[in-house]
Structures are given as C-alpha cells and as structure tokens.
Amino acid sequence: MRVVVAADNAGVLLKNEVRELLERDERVTEVIDVGVETPDDDRAYPVLGLAAAEKIANGEADRGVLVCGTGIGVAISANKVPGVRATVAHDSYSAERSIKSNNCQVITFGARVVGPELAKKIVGEWLGYTFDPSSASAAKVAHITEYEQVHAAG
Numbered sequence: 001m002r003v004v005v006a007a008d009n010a011g012v013l014l015k016n017e018v019r020e021l022l023e024r025d026e027r028v029t030e031v032i033d034v035g036v037e038t039p040d041d042d043r044a045y046p047v048l049g050l051a052a053a054e055k056i057a058n059g060e061a062d063r064g065v066l067v068c069g070t071g072i073g074v075a076i077s078a079n080k081v082p083g084v085r086a087t088v089a090h091d092s093y094s095a096e097r098s099i100k101s102n103n104c105q106v107i108t109f110g111a112r113v114v115g116p117e118l119a120k121k122i123v124g125e126w127l128g129y130t131f132d133p134s135s136a137s138a139a140k141v142a143h144i145t146e147y148e149q150v151h152a153a154g
C-alpha cells in the first residue's frame with residue numbers, strides 16, 4: 001500500500017510522527033510526503049490537502065493521512081478532488097467505518113484535538129481495513145461517485 005501524507009504547520013509534527021510509523025509498517029510499500037516538512041513552512045492547509053488528494057486521484061498513492069489543526073480543513077480540501085473520499089476520524093470506530101462503509105482513501109487528524117499516540121494507534125488499525133465491493137455499502141458509495149461524474153466540471 002502506498003500512502004501519501006501531508007500537513008500544514010499546525011499538523012506537521014504529528015504528520016512527521018505518523019510518517020515514521022508508516023515507514024516502519026510492513027503493510028506500507030511507499031510513503032509519499034508532500035509536505036510541509038517543518039513548522040516554519042506556512043503554506044495553508046488547502047495547498048497540502050489538495051496536493052495529497054491529487055496523488056490518490058492520479059494513481060500515485062492508494063491512501064492518505066492528512067493533518068491540520070482540526071483535521072477539518074484538509075478533509076474538506078481533499079474531498080474537492082474528484083474520486084477522493086476523506087474524513088476526519090479521531091476514534092477507532094469511525095476510522096473503521098470510513099473504510100468499510102464509505103471506502104474513504106483518506107483519514108485526517110487534528111493535531112490540536114488528538115494526541116499522537118491515539119492518532120498512531122488509529123492509523124495502525126486503519127491500515128488493516130479494506131472495503132468490500134460486494135457489501136451493501138458499495139451501492140451507497142457508488143451513488144456519490146455517480147453524482148460526482150454527472151456534475152464533473154469541464
């Protein structure tokens with residue numbers, strides 16, 4: 001599994017901790033870090049969230065972990081990229097259902113909301129979940145995709 005990570009300056013320290021976790025996880029074949037790398041880089045969260053989501057949309061990454069102050073801004077941004085489903089998930093159950101119900105490729109965290117140990121525990125669990133395309137949830141996700149395709153810009 002190839003995982004893209006990104007954060008703004010509010011989330012960079014947590015993102016870097018998650019990146020180290022991912023780099024040690026045998027289920028992860030590649031970690032792509034689109035930044036920021038340090039807290040003095042003040043590029044805004046949409047820049048990073050959109051860049052990461054585009055890696056998924058263009059097939060360079062399978063999943064993403066994005067961090068900002070709340071997790072909300074990067075989730076909104078990532079969801080603007082066609083084909084990408086992203087959500088903030090600060091608890092195990094939501095993280096699990098984000099895959100099994102919603103086939104989200106992206107999980108987001110708020111570094112001002114959740115501690116690093118909880119976030120890393122959730123990421124470890126999240127890596128183990130897969131979406132079942134034959135499940136009852138598949139048609140619901142397909143409804144979103146169909147809307148997106150019908151209303152695609154351009």
Ligand SMILES: O=C[C@H](O)[C@H](O)COP(=O)(O)O
Nearest residue numbers: 010045068069070071072073
């Ligand atoms: O959702 C936005 C993030 O929490 C970001 O890190 C902080 O944004 P703000 O500076 O606009 O509050």
